[in-house]
Amino acid sequence: MNERRSMKKVASGLMALTMAAGMLPANVGSFISLSASADEAELVAYVDEEVTADETTAEAVEEVVAVDYSALSEGDYVIEEGDVTVDSVVTVSGVVNLTLNAGATFTASQGIVIEDGAVLNVYGEGTLNATGAPNEGTNQFGHNAIKGTINVYGGTINATASDSAQGYGSTGWLNGNWGIPGVAAIDGDLTVYGGTINAKAGNAGDGGDGWYAGSGGQGGYALAGNITIYGGNFNLEGGKGGKGMKSSNHSGRYPDGVDGKDGAAFxxxxxxxxxxKAATVDKYHYVTWNWILEDDGTYTAVPKMISLDDGASEAVESEVNLTSVYSKGLTIYTATVFVNGNAFSDSIQVEAKEKLNPEVTYEKRHKSVTLNWEKVYGAEKYGVVGFINGEWRLLESGHGTSYNLKNLKPGQEYKVAVIAMFNGEWKRDYSKAITVTPRDEEYPTLSNIEYSRQFHQFKLEWNEVQDAEEYGVAVKIAGRWKILAYTNELSYTSPKLLVDSTYEMLICAKVDGKWDLDKIDDRSFVVTVQ
Known part of the structure; x- marks a missing residue:
């Protein structure tokens, strides 16, 4: 197996947006508990954990990771260019997004097995080659090129099943076994939105020798399972039927085997x-299609019906039902022809004159917003862009339909948009940009201080902050903020302290895994021990 080394972004491109707006501090450190060696002590943090509000500059870091393409686990995989070949069976677990850029080729020379519950999504303009592993010998089935749930959004899929084996038999046997039937090139839940599917089923095995000679097996079908077609081009070829063997007894009293039937597309x-819409597939017929670009830029389709009994025949134009629909950046043509009451259809999607980026909505959160949008038909992936320093910058890209913009300043507006990639190119139309802002500032506010003259302690109480995971109490010592304690409550009680000791203190909240340290000097308060 050849392994391809890919670059995985560790720091998000969203850093550009946060740096332009002002980075929030992240070096809070962990909280520590107060300890004292006597009944009365100074309020001191013993570990050098500092709370600062200094702005920092984050730099994007790239980490080189080795990718094992023989076992694709949940996540995104991108092959930018060149060839990647796996010489063992490729297994897929979880939801795997495989993007093959133009000029890139991924070859699974022993086939692809997608585990139950897993999904393989194929994007881009590259090529995926899959060949079923060879059969294990006499009387054994061939193997599918791809088995499981696969969604194809673009690119070219070349799937070839391996051939099945000859049935058992020998010249001395009474009964020769039938040849083993061929298997499908792709077997499972297949959904095609675009791209090209070239699928060749496995050939069946010949019959086995014997006095009662074995017949040939049935040729495989190109596609098997649950097949849903919204677009794409298809070249489907059934496997050849196996040959029937002649009887090894030459007396003429024992029959010869018969040849198996060839397979078909479905x-x-x-x-x-x-x-x-459901389409019925006849066992002995399949249809090949020839799409023709007309002078006016539209397409027509010419089907050829293939009958295993009667050979090929052309359909007359009136028999073909051709429809076209514009759908978010693509014109989708669908042709249907009926043969003996059975429907055979094919679709292609072509670049429309106008491309559409998705409409975007957002939800306000603490120092962040969540962008949401619907899928755009034919989009290979989506990019989140921000308007920074007078220009649009790509912050992040992926295949989902939501994204969380973090590290935003309350009260500040941010102009963002979501753009779609079509045919390997971003649609850089920002007319659907929106302006977003996070929730207004919300800090823990001191609501009450109780003093104990008897024990020289004080108790702090504060209001609840929405979505706060915990609260922290800090004290300013020698001009620097030090961490004292953390709590899930809305109060804090000090230990016994020295009378007339004065402390400048702060209460902060942790939201979305980060401590809110904005304007800490303005939020501080003074406590004097009584």
Missing amino acids: DPNSSVYVDG
Whole structure:
């Protein structure tokens, strides 16, 4: 197996936005508890944990990681260019997003097995080659090129099943076994939104020798399982039927085996949906399509019906039902032809004159906002962009439909947009940009101080902060803020302290895993021990 080394971003491109708006401090450190060696002591933090409000500059760091392409676990994988070849079976677990850029090729020479509950999503303009592992010998089935749940959004998929083996038999046997049937190139839940599917089923095995000679197996079908088609191009080829063997007894009293039938495009037990409508697949027919670009820029489709009994025949134009629909950046053509009451369909999606970026909404959060949008048909992925220093900058990209912009300043506005990638290029139209702002500032506010003259202690009480995970109490010593304690309550009681000792103190809240330290000097208060 060849391993490809890829670059994985550790620091988000969103840092550019936060640096332009002002970075929030992150070096809070962990809280420590107060301890004293006598009944009365000074309020001191013994560990040098400092709270600062200094702004820091974050730099994006790139980490080189080795990718094991033989075992794709949940996450995003991008092959920028070149060839990646895996010489063992490729397994897929979780939701895997595989992007193959133009010129990139990923080859699974022993096939791809997608585990139950897992999904393989294929994006980009590159090529995925998958070949089923060879059969294990006489009387054994071939192997699928791809098995499991796969969604294809773009690129070219070349899937070839391996051939099945000959049935058991020998010249001295009474009954020769039938040849083993061929298997499908892709078997599972297949959904195609775009790209090209070239699928070749496995050939069946020949019959086994014997007095009663074995017949050839049934050729495999290109696609099997639950097949949903919204677009794309298809070149589907059934496997060849196996050869029937002649009887090894030459007396003429024992029959010869018969040849198996060739396979077809779709397994007859498959469910096939085209643009949400069920299409019946006849066992002995399949259709190939030729899409023709007309002078006016539109497309027409010419089907060729293939019958295993009667050979190929052309359909007349009136028999073809052709529809087109504009859908968020693409024109989708769907052609349907009926053969003996059975529907056969094919779709292509072509670049429309106008591309559409998604509409974006957002939810206010503490020092952040969550952007939400709907999928754009045909989009390969999405990019979150921010308007920084007079220009649009790409902050992050991915395949999801929501993103959390962090480290934003309350009261400040940010101009952002979501753009879509079509055919490997970003649609840099910012007309759907929106202006966002996080929730207003909210800090723990001191509501009450109780003093104990008898024990020389004080108790602090404060208001609750929305979404706060915990609260911290700090004291300013020698001009620097030091951490004292943390709590999930809305109060803090000091230990016994020296009478007339005066302390400048602060209460802060932890929200979304970060301590809120804005304007800490303005929020501080003074306590004098009584």
